[in-house]
Amino acid sequence: xPELPEVEVVRRGLERWATGRRIESVQVFHPRAxxxxxxxxxxxxxxxxxxxxxxAHRRGKYLWLPVTxxxxxxxxxxxxxxxxxxxxxxxxxxxxxxxxxxxxRFRFADGGRELRFVDQxxxxxxxxxxSEGDGLPDxxxxxxxxxxxxxxxxxxxxxxxxxxxxxxxxxxLDQTLLGGVGNIYADESLWRARLHGSRPTDALTRPxxxxxxxxxxxxxxxxxxxxxxxxxxxxxxxxxxxxYFSRFLAVYGQEDRPCRRCGTAIVxxxxxxxxxxxxxxxxxxPRARRRAVPAxxxx
DNA sequence: CAATTGACCTGTGTGC
DNA sequence: TGCACACAGGTCAATT
Numbered sequence: 001x002p003e004l005p006e007v008e009v010v011r012r013g014l015e016r017w018a019t020g021r022r023i024e025s026v027q028v029f030h031p032r033a034x035x036x037x038x039x040x041x042x043x044x045x046x047x048x049x050x051x052x053x054x055x056a057h058r059r060g061k062y063l064w065l066p067v068t069x070x071x072x073x074x075x076x077x078x079x080x081x082x083x084x085x086x087x088x089x090x091x092x093x094x095x096x097x098x099x100x101x102x103x104x105r106f107r108f109a110d111g112g113r114e115l116r117f118v119d120q121x122x123x124x125x126x127x128x129x130x131s132e133g134d135g136l137p138d139x140x141x142x143x144x145x146x147x148x149x150x151x152x153x154x155x156x157x158x159x160x161x162x163x164x165x166x167x168x169x170x171x172x173l174d175q176t177l178l179g180g181v182g183n184i185y186a187d188e189s190l191w192r193a194r195l196h197g198s199r200p201t202d203a204l205t206r207p208x209x210x211x212x213x214x215x216x217x218x219x220x221x222x223x224x225x226x227x228x229x230x231x232x233x234x235x236x237x238x239x240x241x242x243x244y245f246s247r248f249l250a251v252y253g254q255e256d257r258p259c260r261r262c263g264t265a266i267v268x269x270x271x272x273x274x275x276x277x278x279x280x281x282x283x284x285x286p287r288a289r290r291r292a293v294p295a296x297x298x299x
Numbered sequence: 300c301a302a303t304t305g306a307c308c309t310g311t312g313t314g315c
Numbered sequence: 316t317g318c319a320c321a322c323a324g325g326t327c328a329a330t331t
Contacts, residue, residue, distance in 0.1 A: 086310095121308050121309055123308065166303090
């Protein structure tokens with residue numbers, strides 16, 4: 001599942017292989033791939049054909065490339081991409097056979113490698129969005145920065161987190177609070193911070209929030225370092241094809257395996273129709289919350 | 300307004 | 316063998 005590190009690897013691949021190239025033709029093979037482009041697939045194609053892709057940017061799990069006219073004049077729009085759960089952006093030779101789940105193809109005027117959007121489960125998508133220069137497209141305004149972003153405001157995040165009245169794992173997955181963290185890295189971050197995902201956010205201490213952020217930073221940074229080294233430069237690829245995940249993960253998908261800190265068996269719990277993995281010893285469940293009892297008023 | 304839930308998808312694996 | 320179903324889970328609209 002592409003989360004921040006995987007998406008960042010894709011961004012770097014796009015920067016290298018797509019930026020600066022003029023689009024000669026666009027084909028859309030599945031309407032769901034451009035469902036967020038409300039004007040329709042034909043309009044999506046028209047918006048891009050003949051234009052040039054700019055530098056690749058990322059916000060959370062979203063990618064965008066500003067689009068310019070061939071003479072360099074700004075077109076005030078950007079190609080925005082989200083990989084969803086199974087999306088891939090591949091850079092391949094034109095003669096390479098089509099993938100089973102090929103959803104869109106971009107051919108370039110230089111006749112070189114083409115860009116393909118492949119997505120089995122079709123949760124991902126592409127859209128052309130109005131935007132100014134390299135600025136954040138409007139569509140992404142609600143996505144928060146991530147802790148690896150130089151503009152990330154740690155104290156603001158800490159305050160916002162503790163203002164919430166929810167469980168800490170839900171908060172970690174809330175992209176308006178923190179960008180880029182999905183189910184896998186949420187569990188890994190919580191394990192590193194020795195916190196159970198059910199802990200109420202409004203009861204977290206400042207040191208606990210600091211530990212959590214350190215956990216998030218650590219796991220994202222290390223995953224990115226590993227993903228970067230296993231990255232085949234010809235492939236703008238994700239999805240853990242390289243398998244670097246399994247050696248790396250401490251709790252996610254590790255049910256019944258010993259915790260590498262204390263040896264206790266990792267447990268899987270149901271969470272929002274998904275799974276959460278944690279060490280029951282290092283990350284004890286919070287005690288049942290006492291309801292706030294109103295002070296008894298003397299009658 | 301904040302928090303929560305369900306819908307959207309399809310390939311894979313499991314149990315009957 | 317064939318069928319039903321659980322599971323993977325990011326995002327957003329709808330609901331509480």
